[in-house]
Amino acid sequence: MTEIQELSLCQKLKEYGRSDYYPFHMPGHKRKMSGQMPDELFKMDITEIDGFDDLHHPEGVIQRAQEKAAELYGAEETFYLIGGSTSGILSTVSAAVPSGGYLLMDRRSHRSVYHAAYLRNLRISYLYSDRLENCDIFEAVDANTVEAALHSLESGRNAAGAQNPMPDAVLITSPTYEGRIADVKSIAEAVHKRGIPLIVDEAHGAHLGFYPGFAPNSCQAGADLVIHSVHKTLPAMTQTALLHVNGNLISRERLRRYLRIYQSSSPSYVLMASIENALDQLVQNGDVLFGEFVRKWNGMMKKLSSCRYLQFLSYDCRRQDTGKLVILTRKAGLSGRQLYDMLLKEYHLQLEMAGTDHVLAMFTIGDTEEGFQRMTDALLELDQRIGQAKHLQGKAAPSPKNFYLPAACGIAEAWDGLQKYRPIGSCAGKTAGEFIHLYPPGVPLVVPGEVFTEEILKYIQECHDSGLNLQGAVSKGNELYLQII
Numbered sequence: 001m002t003e004i005q006e007l008s009l010c011q012k013l014k015e016y017g018r019s020d021y022y023p024f025h026m027p028g029h030k031r032k033m034s035g036q037m038p039d040e041l042f043k044m045d046i047t048e049i050d051g052f053d054d055l056h057h058p059e060g061v062i063q064r065a066q067e068k069a070a071e072l073y074g075a076e077e078t079f080y081l082i083g084g085s086t087s088g089i090l091s092t093v094s095a096a097v098p099s100g101g102y103l104l105m106d107r108r109s110h111r112s113v114y115h116a117a118y119l120r121n122l123r124i125s126y127l128y129s130d131r132l133e134n135c136d137i138f139e140a141v142d143a144n145t146v147e148a149a150l151h152s153l154e155s156g157r158n159a160a161g162a163q164n165p166m167p168d169a170v171l172i173t174s175p176t177y178e179g180r181i182a183d184v185k186s187i188a189e190a191v192h193k194r195g196i197p198l199i200v201d202e203a204h205g206a207h208l209g210f211y212p213g214f215a216p217n218s219c220q221a222g223a224d225l226v227i228h229s230v231h232k233t234l235p236a237m238t239q240t241a242l243l244h245v246n247g248n249l250i251s252r253e254r255l256r257r258y259l260r261i262y263q264s265s266s267p268s269y270v271l272m273a274s275i276e277n278a279l280d281q282l283v284q285n286g287d288v289l290f291g292e293f294v295r296k297w298n299g300m301m302k303k304l305s306s307c308r309y310l311q312f313l314s315y316d317c318r319r320q321d322t323g324k325l326v327i328l329t330r331k332a333g334l335s336g337r338q339l340y341d342m343l344l345k346e347y348h349l350q351l352e353m354a355g356t357d358h359v360l361a362m363f364t365i366g367d368t369e370e371g372f373q374r375m376t377d378a379l380l381e382l383d384q385r386i387g388q389a390k391h392l393q394g395k396a397a398p399s400p401k402n403f404y405l406p407a408a409c410g411i412a413e414a415w416d417g418l419q420k421y422r423p424i425g426s427c428a429g430k431t432a433g434e435f436i437h438l439y440p441p442g443v444p445l446v447v448p449g450e451v452f453t454e455e456i457l458k459y460i461q462e463c464h465d466s467g468l469n470l471q472g473a474v475s476k477g478n479e480l481y482l483q484i485i
């Protein structure tokens, strides 16, 4: 007897689009007023009508899709997200840490983690990571750092002689935006030994675990809550993400509550179908797709190893992810922005970001031979030109700084307080009233409540002067202004 295959969300939506059901319901375009947009997209864009389930109370096609995703990643339960990893981070932190509770978090977390801490008025302390030796890029948090932080909390006492409170949850980022990978298994062990849940912001790692030589995904490594941006590294539409849950340290009911709070009550079926569609491609053809991707990637890296001035973070499945091409520019005498602009203007290669002394190009299974070839040719040619023509060399990239800033007060007190703009030259020793970060990656250089040091101010000024996308500072005339409280 042949098994009856349930239709996927995508198949159902396409079939429905061809049917004669008349839509006396939302959305207002009535599946046809597509204007300049593709008709097909509008035919698939429905609301919670009969037979199409409900993301916030799934029992049918969406529930099946989530179960398939859980099976694929080895999670106990998986939720589709239509508000990006951002909605997953807000929900997981809120579910894992009670209002006013304590979160031990990666200092280099994405801003959404800080937003969760702000919204829930959390007490936070930081796990710091080391900067790589030859560039302005930070490692993922080290397992020893997590163990040491928890051990010192356990053995320490506060001023009144009472035992320090232990965190309600620990949150780390892996892979980082630049592809640095943490030893999640050891971190999960250190955290679980104390009965604390581990949240892994794995927004950049939805592809992990799918090919021999890739690091395992964090569900496989023992994390309790794992957040994946499907849209970042897999073939899915922007805003699509997944949240995986394991173990019994997290209340699933609380998690559902926060997903309802932080996500739209009208989740997009186009986005949901795009998640299932991406994962189905992996199930059906993942070995071939990732095999081809790794072959093309290795071919490119082999050719680029002949560069004499441009340098690359070398791939290492335990430390550095495949697909994140991080090009270091110091030896070439260029700033990240200069290389970024050359690749954009002269070669029409649009990169993901420019940093002080590096640029980042992202590669996925969606990249063609042509894409790999164009990047390889451009970088080989630029490397030659840098060698031949000294005039190509520009301002040397600013040297990396450290980001250990003292805090005068908590985020909420500073962010909700009365702020005023002051010229950057007069901000040393003052308390920040706003987040300051490069975007991307959206990792705060300064958090509201932290005290500006001379060193961080110089770094902020250098980022601005290098033409990087600095947010949280405004330029008036020739001067940069920052918000203080």
Ligand SMILES: Cc1ncc(COP(=O)(O)O)c(C=O)c1O
Binding pocket: 083, 084, 085, 086, 087, 110, 112, 173, 176, 177, 201, 203, 204, 229, 239, 240, 241, 440, 441, 442
């Ligand atoms: C490390 C990290 N976490 C979370 C996010 C948020 O992801 P999303 O854009 O899917 O909301 C980002 C976005 O760039 C990120 O870099």
